[in-house]
Amino acid sequence: EAQVTQNPRYLITVTGKKLTVTCSQNMNHEYMSWYRQDPGLGLRQIYYSMNVEVTDKGDVPEGYKVSRKEKRNFPLILESPSPNQTSLYFCASSPSGSYNEQFFGPGTRLTVL
Amino acid sequence: AQSVTQLDSQVPVFEEAPVELRCNYSSSVSVYLFWYVQYPNQGLQLLLKYLSGSTLVKGINGFEAEFNKSQTSFHLRKPSVHISDTAEYFCAVRLNTGGFKTIFGAGTRLFVKA
Numbered sequence: 597e598a599q600v601t602q603n604p605r606y607l608i609t610v611t612g613k614k615l616t617v618t619c620s621q622n623m624n625h626e627y628m629s630w631y632r633q634d635p636g637l638g639l640r641q642i643y644y645s646m647n648v649e650v651t652d653k654g655d656v657p658e659g660y661k662v663s664r665k666e667k668r669n670f671p672l673i674l675e676s677p678s679p680n681q682t683s684l685y686f687c688a689s690s691p692s693g694s695y696n697e698q699f700f701g702p703g704t705r706l707t708v709l
Numbered sequence: 710a711q712s713v714t715q716l717d718s719q720v721p722v723f724e725e726a727p728v729e730l731r732c733n734y735s736s737s738v739s740v741y742l743f744w745y746v747q748y749p750n751q752g753l754q755l756l757l758k759y760l761s762g763s764t765l766v767k768g769i770n771g772f773e774a775e776f777n778k779s780q781t782s783f784h785l786r787k788p789s790v791h792i793s794d795t796a797e798y799f800c801a802v803r804l805n806t807g808g809f810k811t812i813f814g815a816g817t818r819l820f821v822k823a
Contacts, residue, residue: 600752627809636718638799639753639813646809654810686752694803695741695760698811700752 598623600701602687608707609677617672617704619687625699626692628670629654630662632683633703639686645670646692677708711736713800715814723822724792730785730817732800740802742783744774747797747816756798759783770794795821 600621609615621628629644631654641654645664659681661673670689674681684705688698716731734740741760745753757768764776774785783800800814 629809629811631813636815638713638715638815639801641811641813644809644811652808655812688753690809692807694805694807694809695758697743697755697758698753700745700754702752 598699600687600689600699602685602701602704604704605702606705608709610709611678612676614673614675615677615706616674617685617687617706619670619672619701620668621670621687621689621699622668623689623691623699624667625689626667627690627696627698628664629688629690629698630660630670630672631686631688632656632681633686634683642672642685677706679708682706682708711738711740711802711804711812713802713812713814715798715800715817717817718815719818719820721820721822722790725789727788728786728790728794728819730798730800730819732783732785732814734781734783734800734802734812736781736802736804739805741805742774742776743801743803744768744772744783744785745799745801747799749796753799756785790819790821792821792823794819 630642631639643662645651687701690698743758744756759776
């Protein structure tokens with residue numbers, strides 16, 4: 597089944613404790629992206645990648661890191677999480693080309709205490 | 710800079726009534742336009758998209774949208790809604806530059822009442 601998977605689905609952590617949210621897709625898509633969803637703000641793009649070893653900042657990159665060492669994986673790293681990073685996070689992938697739709701993972705709900 | 714404005718944060722409607730969810734966008738470069746739907750506790754899935762050509766595009770589940778270049782709008786419509794259409798709907802633009810930069814609107818929560 598073609599899909600984007602994220603782990604964990606739920607995470608409660610404390611301020612300053614490094615964490616990684618994994619994202620993997622099995623559709624051989626070139627493009628991958630991370631979003632955060634907050635009430636009243638919709639989805640905001642954090643980082644995106646257009647190919648292996650190619651990443652770029654979205655609109656809200658502060659406090660996040662990403663890497664793309666393999667085509668299928670695009671982990672999101674929070675090296676020192678803060679309470680304002682409490683949010684619902686989505687990973688998405690897409691074939692290359694701006695005209696293509698994105699395929700979303702099921703989401704990761706993160707709470708930083 | 711680009712922006713997407715969804716004019717209604719919540720739209721309550723009775724079952725079998727028509728509905729329109731409004732989306733306006735602003736961009737200095739040409740864009741591709743998308744509507745996504747998010748059912749409770751799920752990720753987003755594509756409803757429809759406008760790339761070029763006919764300004765009326767049809768999507769899944771009986772939804773359609775009309776692109777209006779002069780008004781920079783891309784409103785979503787359905788002539789008769791069902792309870793199962795209760796969800797959050799997001800309008801999004803992707804820049805026509807070959808990249809992956811995407812701007813989403815804040816979302817419209819559609820609530821269909823029996």
